[in-house]
């Protein structure tokens with residue numbers, strides 16, 4: 001399985017409604033798609049989704065594409081695609097940081113491996129331990145009435161878990177938002193909040209205590225990603241479980257979080273962990289430390305979602321479900337049959353490789369022209 005051709009494609013796909021968070025408001029998600037073709041003509045695909053420039057982390061679609069075109073593609077041509085672990089290690093040596101860029105390549109290698117063997121990637125990861133993953137829908141910051149209407153509409157479609165983006169406004173306003181959503185969806189729907197690093201320690205403590213009456217499952221990334229002591233302090237001071245997202249990219253981050261204590265849940269994302277193997281390594285550290293895992297997203301198409309889903313299906317520590325709702329929020333997709341949802345869950349994919357078939361005419365439709 002010698003890699004013959006490496007293509008890096010920039011694309012932008014609008015979202016169905018503005019997606020406002022503490023750090024940016026999205027009108028479109030910026031993508032880099034990676035297409036690997038072996039000399040035998042087998043094709044594998046990967047994806048890096050970025051939220052409007054280097055906002056969520058240091059990487060942007062532009063930096064991902066430049067890194068891959070100049071420093072990865074020339075090296076990858078002529079390499080044996082079956083050696084995913086060896087290629088992962090060498091790629092990490094050639095490209096420091098830049099995990100979104102590396103993840104897009106690693107996903108495509110797994111897609112090739114599964115297709116070559118005619119099995120879904122989760123089979124290569126040890127087999128799936130679940131056949132569906134409970135799905136969280138993210139409510140971005142909107143007008144109070146719009147948020148309530150969206151939550152009600154989603155409940156009618158079977159959604160049972162919501163995550164509210166917070167910290168774009170003062171605490172009192174976030175508390176009022178959560179109160180109204182809880183009132184609208186009733187006591188049996190799960191609610192979570194994600195501050196995306198938007199609070200400092202005292203604000204986080206004040207906010208989480210004020211939110212306690214509304215029965216939150218967890219509070220995600222209340223403070224800056226570097227503030228592991230802050231996460232630990234907050235986690236020990238409140239009853240609501242704390243989840244680390246931006247603080248936890250690598251297995252080394254996971255280990256440091258576990259050692260600092262206070263955090264109960266780690267959010268897995270293939271992009272921040274440079275691919276499937278990195279995300280699974282984080283999951284194993286979580287398992288060893290007695291923490292739970294959740295599969296987050298960067299609002300991927302069905303392609304990236306399918307890759308994340310392989311991990312959500314195969315990794316036993318993923319006990320908190322996922323938020324693989326990207327294909328439901330994006331106005332377009334790049335595959336023939338999008339990933340499927342039912343009864344508030346995303347369903348397993350059992351086709352070969354990542355389990356979705358990329359349609360290159362769809363990719364062309366969204367490809368950036370300039």
Ligand code: MG
Nearest residue numbers: 194220245296
């Ligand atoms: Mg998050």
